[in-house]
Amino acid sequence: MTAAFPANAFVPTAYRVIRQRREMRDVATLELSAAAGELPTFAPGQFNMLYAFGVGEVAISVSGDPGNRGRFVHTLRAVGAVSTALARLEAGQMLGLRGPFGTGWPMTAAVGSDLVIIAGGLGLAPLRPALYHLLSHRADYGGITVLYGTRHPRDILYRREIERWRRRLDLDIEITVDHADRAWHGHVGVVPALIPRAAIDPENTFALVCGPEAMMRFTVAGLRDAGLAPERIYLSMERNMKCALGLCGRCQFGPTFICKDGPVMRFDRILQIFATREI
């Protein structure tokens, strides 16, 4: 039974922070390399359990390039004890890591189709590996549109990289913010409001969505209005985790466990529970 789990499924392996970048006041990106042995591969959308020694363990998505085998990259916001301890780690310091766990974005199913990637706030982090994959296999996919919403222009994650991507002719990126001052010339409004403006061909498009749950609800409604079938919409769901192995039930979401059936889930498979509050 345990053979199906990664080698470090139960006990964290030691990793070293090789670089820390402060993205915003309370958001940091950590680059990690294994203190010994080889780094496992991961699929875009998967997460690791990061352990801050003596504090605790939390689920954090991989946000780096799946093509870069040498390191794991994670972007995290300091919200409580564990995430704050992790966000404070500096180059040279150690942490524990189990993983990678969970399901990934449908990179194979989407070959030959258009993609619309919709991210809200830090939800861009779990989608960035999908984007790296798409861009390094660009010829395998149709049109790629990224719709990204965040609170304020100063909260745009991966700003330099987004500026670089925006110069590409084979990628459309639209950014919207909830509030802005007059110096901002882009969109203001919520990210689902960008959906009707994106020329989506519903028969031939997959949507990958990640962000706060309220934002995902409105986004799914917008995608359904645009004609997308539920089986073409994928969401990354978040629930607090403990074992990450489908054993403890902490991450239960209706009849499913987010740690093993998710975090990336096809909307038609969670349609009923998604519509129910407080699950």
Place this chain on the structure above:
Amino acid sequence: MEGLDSILAEQPFFAALEPELSKIVSGCARNRRFDAGSYIFHEGDDADEFYLIRHGRVALEMVAPGQAPVVFNTLGSGDILGASWLVPPYKWMFDARAVELTRAVGIDAKCLRGKCEADHHLGYEMMKRFLPVFVRRLHATRLQILDVYGKRGK
């Protein structure tokens, strides 16, 4: 030059509007152009004209005393600008500024209100188009108020 009724007919907002009704509406319409940076209207002005944006981008702003203006929404091609023309006292509640060169069809509010009053079929067709726009904006505003991108419970 393109006739106003054919310009209106191309707009998704007026899609499937009967040609006779479209003619009546275009009788209240005129072409408008706003340079980048110019104001289309200011808070407190009479809401005597509303706009169907053809190209460009418009920022909706609110000003609190002693503070810099806050942009709370932007509108673009195909969007309707302005609802206050529909409800008394017909005054704008915010400023609207063209962020870039913006072309729009301006519709004389008093003229259209009069025509809708005289022809309730036209009035109902108009309401069927306006109401979903405003309901969608209400929902979007609710999501915006939730301020979902911060720390939970903050």
